[in-house]
Amino acid sequence: MTMPEGDIVQFDNVGLRYGAGKEVLSDISFTLYPGSFYFLTGASGAGKTSLLKLLYLAQRPSRGAIRMFGTDVITLPRARLPAFRRRLGVVFQDFRLVQHLSAFDNVALPLRVSGVRESEIIRPVSEMLEWVGLADRADARPATLSGGEQQRVAIARAVIARPDMLVADEPTGNVDPELALKLLRLFEALNRLGTTVVVATHDLHLLKNVRESLIMRLDKGRLSDPTGALRYPPRRPFSRMEEERQ
Amino acid sequence: MSWLRMERKAQLVPQARLAGPMPWVIAIMVALTTIAAAGGLALNNLAQAARAELSGGLTVQIVEAEPAERERQAELALSLLANVTGVETAQRVADSELRELVEPWLGEDIGTAQDVVPVPALIDVRLSGPVTPEKLRDIRALLKARVPAAQVDAQSSWLAPVFSAISSLKWLAAGLVILLGATSAAAVWLAARSALGTNRATIEIVHLLGGSDGQIARIFQRSVGIDALLGGVAGALLGAGAVLLLGRQFAALGSGMVAGGGLGWADWLAIAGIPFAGVLIAMFTARLTVLAALRKML
Numbered sequence: 001m002t003m004p005e006g007d008i009v010q011f012d013n014v015g016l017r018y019g020a021g022k023e024v025l026s027d028i029s030f031t032l033y034p035g036s037f038y039f040l041t042g043a044s045g046a047g048k049t050s051l052l053k054l055l056y057l058a059q060r061p062s063r064g065a066i067r068m069f070g071t072d073v074i075t076l077p078r079a080r081l082p083a084f085r086r087r088l089g090v091v092f093q094d095f096r097l098v099q100h101l102s103a104f105d106n107v108a109l110p111l112r113v114s115g116v117r118e119s120e121i122i123r124p125v126s127e128m129l130e131w132v133g134l135a136d137r138a139d140a141r142p143a144t145l146s147g148g149e150q151q152r153v154a155i156a157r158a159v160i161a162r163p164d165m166l167v168a169d170e171p172t173g174n175v176d177p178e179l180a181l182k183l184l185r186l187f188e189a190l191n192r193l194g195t196t197v198v199v200a201t202h203d204l205h206l207l208k209n210v211r212e213s214l215i216m217r218l219d220k221g222r223l224s225d226p227t228g229a230l231r232y233p234p235r236r237p238f239s240r241m242e243e244e245r246q
Numbered sequence: 247m248s249w250l251r252m253e254r255k256a257q258l259v260p261q262a263r264l265a266g267p268m269p270w271v272i273a274i275m276v277a278l279t280t281i282a283a284a285g286g287l288a289l290n291n292l293a294q295a296a297r298a299e300l301s302g303g304l305t306v307q308i309v310e311a312e313p314a315e316r317e318r319q320a321e322l323a324l325s326l327l328a329n330v331t332g333v334e335t336a337q338r339v340a341d342s343e344l345r346e347l348v349e350p351w352l353g354e355d356i357g358t359a360q361d362v363v364p365v366p367a368l369i370d371v372r373l374s375g376p377v378t379p380e381k382l383r384d385i386r387a388l389l390k391a392r393v394p395a396a397q398v399d400a401q402s403s404w405l406a407p408v409f410s411a412i413s414s415l416k417w418l419a420a421g422l423v424i425l426l427g428a429t430s431a432a433a434v435w436l437a438a439r440s441a442l443g444t445n446r447a448t449i450e451i452v453h454l455l456g457g458s459d460g461q462i463a464r465i466f467q468r469s470v471g472i473d474a475l476l477g478g479v480a481g482a483l484l485g486a487g488a489v490l491l492l493g494r495q496f497a498a499l500g501s502g503m504v505a506g507g508g509l510g511w512a513d514w515l516a517i518a519g520i521p522f523a524g525v526l527i528a529m530f531t532a533r534l535t536v537l538a539a540l541r542k543m544l
Contacts, residue, residue, distance in 0.1 A: 058454055060544055079458070081544070086456030098448050113457045157455075 007067075008032045008165055008196045009055065014064030016050055023062070024050050025221045032165070032198065037191045039207050040200040042218035048200040049093060049169055051218060055198060056090045056167045057081055069164065086114050089163035089195075091171045095154040097142040103129065103153045104138040110161040128156045131186070133179075147174040155183055165196040172206060184209055268437045268470065272477030273484065275430040276524050279423055280485025280517055281492075286419025287513040288493075293412040296405065302334075303401035304371035304385065310395040311364040320367040323393045330388065332373050332381060339368035366397075377402065427527060434528040438470060438535040453543055463536045467529045474528035478521030486517065 009032040016025040025047045032038060042048050053059040054066060057073060066073050068084055076084070089110070097106050108125045129135050132152040142150055151174045158166060166187065172180035180203075188210060191197045199206075207213060217224045306323055310316035320338060327336035344365055352363060373381065377400040389396040402409075442449070449462055493509070509517075 056454065058544060078541070078544070082456045082458040084456075085454060088456075090454060096447070096451050096454075098451055100448075109452070110455050113452060113455050113461065 008034050008069065010065075010067040011054075012065040012067075014054065014061045014066060016047075016054065016059065017062045023221060025054075025061075025218075028064070028223050030216065030223060032196055034164075034196055035191065035194050036196055037188070037210055037213040038196075038198045038216055039210075039213055040198060040216045040218065041202060041204070041207070043202070046218040047221040048218055050221075051223075052090075052167050052169050052198070052200055055165075056088050057085055086110070086161070087164040089158035089161065089166040091151075091154050091158045091166070091168035093169040093173070095142070095150045097150055097153055097157075099142050102139045102141060103134055103145065103149075106142065106153050107156045107160055109157060114161060124160060125156075128160050129153075132156045132183075148176070148179065151175055152179070152183070155186070159186065159190055162190070162193070163195060165198065166190060168197070168199045170201055171199060172201070172203065180206065181209060266437075266473065268434070268473040269477035269480070271433045271437065272430065272474045272524055272528060273481035275426055275433065276478045276481025276521050277485040277488070279426040279430070279524070280482055280520050281488055282419050282422040282426060283520060284485070284489040284509060284513070284517055286416050286423065287516065288509060289412050289416045289419060291508065291510070291513070293409055293416065296412075297402065297409065300402040300405060301376040302373040304373065304377055304382070305399050305401055306336075306369040306371060306389065307397045307399075308367040308369075308393065308395050309397055310366070313364070316364070316367050316395065319393045319395050320369065323369055323389055323396055326388060326392065327369070327371060327385070330385065332375065333371060334374050335370075335372045337370050339370055344368060427523075430524060431527050431531045434470065434474070434531040435535050438466060438532040439539075441466065441469070442536060442539050449540070450543070453540070459537055459540045462540060463533045466532050466536045470532035471525055471529045474525040475521070478524045481524070482518070482521040485520075489517070 009030075011028050011030050014025065014028040015023050017023045028051065040048055040051065050059070054061055057068075060074060069087060071084070073081070073084060098109065101109070104125055107128055108121050111121050111125070126135065126138070129138050132155060134149060134152055134156070137145060137149060140149075142153065145153065151171065155168070155171055158168065168187070171187075172183055175183065184206065187197050187199065201207075207215060306327070308316050308320045308323065310319055324336055324338060327333050348365055371385075375381075382398065382400055386396075386398045389398060452462055452465075489509070497508075
């Protein structure tokens, strides 16, 4: 398969099974391009989270090939994977905040892991917390934050290091519609700066709110391509299809 | 505000410090290692001092029942030994000293007893070097010809079983030190595994955010290192206190042999290194444990 230069992620006939169980993902092939905004949809148990795990390098596939930023990450030595992970921002479905760290320190974590100097951390983290409306909760531990607040901290942590690709698993699941929209705007702003965004959601209303978004649908571990997003060049963004339909 | 934040830079692995079991386990191990090491070093010093004192020593006994003949042969032996190359000193052990030596067995009324049980005349000989079998044979041959009642023995040969026992104790102490070191490493390994289990979620997050194995291992190393240092210093102080107390009690015995088992500054320096060795073992063990666990993750 000949792909254009500069693709961010390329999956080729990827399959995933846990242990000796049956495949939870089968024959997954797609390419994600820089600066695109993708929605990954599908019913519960369709394999969205498993696909995202492959995307944020938490899992190796059982078969197939995955290239990321032009490199085959399947055969890549373990020691080189952290450098790839630092180019990704991840919003986990269960937030995965470090419980004994404050909101500030949780958001600062990717910067500290990347070796950013302490003096260069304070301002961007404070600004990010302000943006997600948690400036006054900077010192709060996750256990004292509401679900929505924890989710905002998780999102702030995912975007603080300006990743090349943002992977978000149901990022608006615990917030009110107004904040959900605000967070989507943040993702869009990040996307306009060149970050590829992949948002897994089952909230179809969300899809309408991002123009120029592309949709990937998983059904029982197999990928369908209703918007032609996975072809190159993409046929039409999902929003335009919606407009045409209306 | 900014400096406050820097001061409060969070630790990824929460530190239990003295509330956790690690410092106390290390403290006990270091205290026991300190006592074992001090014991081993003291025994080594004792053996060396005794050997140095006795290695060049010979005892000539004139075993003659007739006092006048005994006296004559003793004087002759002294004059012969004075002309032997390699003999530094040859001194007759004074009668008063001999009386003191036999007093526990023969009682205070030694004058009468001497008439009944003749006590040999003793000559203490010091050679310039250690007593070799050749030197011993030569001196025996020299005396045998003109002093028939002379019996020559190397002083070190009397204490050979004692040296052998001291040597065994020394190796026992060394074995104990090694065993305690290995036990400390095993305890740290268990503690590191436990800490790893407790902090698994944090480690996974840092791992997924791009933290390298080395970075995560360093976090654990530092945490374990601080705990080990706290415990090590406490254990070393406890152990050194026990060693000083034992040292005083042994010194009070007033035995010449025990006095040779004192600890020198080099020994104390080696003992002072034990807690630091403990910290290094703890950090190294923690690093290996964490790296092994991380290798199981992608």
